[in-house]
Amino acid sequence: MEKKKVTKKSVKSRKKPDNKDYFVYECLSALIVTVILFAVSFLSLVGKDREYSENENRYLTAKPQFSWSSLMDGKFMDDAEAYLSDQFLLRDKLVSLRTDIDVFFGKREINDVYIGKKHFLFEKPSVYNETRLKKTFDAMNNLKAKNQGINTYIAIAPNSTEIVSSYLPSNAPVPNQAEQINKIYQNLTGFTPVDLCGPLKKAENPQDLYYRTDHHWTAEAVNIAYREIAKSMGLDPNAYTYENLAVTDSFQGTLASSSGIFSAKDTIKVPTCPSDVMYRVTYVDEERVTTTVFDQQKLGTKSKYEVFFGGNYPEVVIESSSSNDRVLMVVKDSYANSLIPLLIPHYKKIIIVDPRYYNGNIQDIIDTESVTDMLWLYNANTFLNDTSIASKLS
């Protein structure tokens, strides 16, 4: 009797749709879905594994090795899931299709990156956090007070959201960085502030001052900033002539990676050094000495901005054949990496410290080297978020 009931039901469900067409098309669409399901499954399992992803700049998960312990703590299952999705066929294409869909439907912020007009990507700007900055200011003011004899300068570079604001997506919430930077300057005593916002804003083509796919500034911005900083520090910006040489036109930086939008490519230019100046670069912790501030090898990698100094290092010392006998200390983030090459001929010695990586006490360097000038060179986003300055100065 029960069997009868079931067959009746199945007959009913076959007749249920209001027309035969619907039933046929429903079956056809289920058939297509089934084919896709099995095809995807088959192709994923026979497909060749990739070891490394250029776009994601990381090694992809390899086939997990089975063990009872990894099964019991669930690691095997997590690895299997990561393996299947990492090695999924056309993974990069699917990711870029997804961002295209998102952008098409109006999304303008992906992974803390604003998607601007004309392929311009922006780093989501930092906020002004009073308590965090108070610690930084105290530490910096303390250091200055202890070293009254050293001429101390501070230059905070604005970010692209401030300078290329006409390319921002409509309504994008951005703070006024000129105000933020002014507030920073006002909280520092004994520092000579260098205004970079004004001159950068006055540039003819502000969109050329920042990379479209990376959060750094370009050679054009560096030239403007160099002239301002030099003027403040009493150097003659016209003493040496530099030329900018394009070294790559296929740079896709951090913002492209974060957002997954690889629609534009940038050009990196490096300044030539005046031919009569020789210098030596020492990477102190690494115990490495070179005769150039450029690392050509980095142009072959994803991180092409690291062509300047090969990236960020705790302490780098540049000694030059300059007739000047002044010693400059630069405390900095990566924005400085592309500007420092222009300062080389002006100083006998430049000591570069990156507090994010440097593990000693900055005062110790000041005590051993006879530092005459000190330049703090940061971009606003990094400075606003920084916690390492306070910890490295105390």
Added chain:
Amino acid sequence: MVFSSATFLIVFLPLTMALYYLLGVVVTKSMAVKNLILLVASLVFYAWGEPVYIILMMLSIFFNFIVGKDMEQAKKRNKKKKVKSLFIFAIIFNIGVLGFFKYANLFITTFAGITGLGLRPLNLPLPVGISFYTFQIMSYIIDLYNGNIKAQKKLFVFALYVSLFPQLIAGPIVKYKDISDQLMNRKENWGSYSKGLNRFIIGLSKKLILANTLGSIYASVQAAGTENMSVLTAWIGIICYTLQIYFDFSGYSDMAIGLGGVFGFEFCENFNYPYIAVSITDFWRRWHMSLSSWFRDYVYIPLGGNRCKVPRVIFNLMVVWLLTGFWHGAAWNFVLWGIYYGILLILEKYILDNLVKRIPKILRWLVTMICVMIGWVFFSAPSIGEAFRYIGVMFGGAAAFADANGSFLLTTNFALLLIGFACALPVYSFLTGLLSPKKRSRLILVLTPLLFVLCIVFMISETYNPFLYFRF
């Protein structure tokens, strides 16, 4: 394992389907083989996410199976006392297991907080799906006690009922009496297979395309905190969450019902456009219907339901809603959420009944939706205090009505919100109703395969994880 994972879609589902249809339906044509394949698949499915707690589930299955058999034996011999004591024993066991694994931490921390004793919480992770399968088991025990069903004679069929992977970890809560026939007799056919597969894709799309995307907006709103939130941002946030939880939960039910169909089962419906409800009572007739019906059948009606004097009905309602709130999670804001609905429903039943009938429908809908959204604030907030602050912002307790954040959120997610509204309300069936039957039929041929491909795109792209080399 979850349905929206690569492991499930690439390996588990095709493998289970192939084995089930090749070995079970084509080669052996045996119900026992089909059930065995499904049982093994279900146990693997559960163990994949809970390699340790699967022992707990199996113990629970074993225990209840034995008790069920004993109860029937005792019934046949007319030993009423033994039946009753077995029944009480089983209920205490099931509630005890659920209580221990789900609520022990909450009670210990709350007790320690009140008394000031330095008790340490157990910090046991919650076994996935325990709330669902315990309720399914209890439906079996209670219906058996009441004489509505016969005891299941085969352990592996009972085990299949409890562990059946389509509805194991997020419902619908299928009562044994509704499915016992299908466990032993079901005939797979093209109709239920294709209907089921299409339904599964709809559910998968709700989860991967809509719920996850909307959820990330709410998460960013919530992460920014209520301190500097504008009224506009708060409303966008909670609207996103309202849509997210519906697509997430109903999507999961669609997937469960759909997969059931693929293997020849017919599960009960769980959602029926809850966001077109014009009253709270109406809302709960449309939201998580299998849970409401469970509480109605096994708590509300045994307590006397509404066939008693008013104070007693109010008491019954409050008990049900307190339990409903508690069932949703081991935190006090879920309890508050349950009480909130209990009070609203009592108000509607006894006080607002006449008033409500005179209000235009659209207004009733609007008020209902606002009440539901306030409910979701309690449901989603990390603490009760934070929930009240959020509600405060929603109703004007903010520095600004709209700010740059709010308008950026609104303009960049406008299309997504519209799509969300259209899918949460019966817009699709309205629009396709305008088409000729022929065109309507053809639409599905394009729609489901396209959605499936989109689901894969969304699933894979969500794992995009760039390593940022110089984030400075």
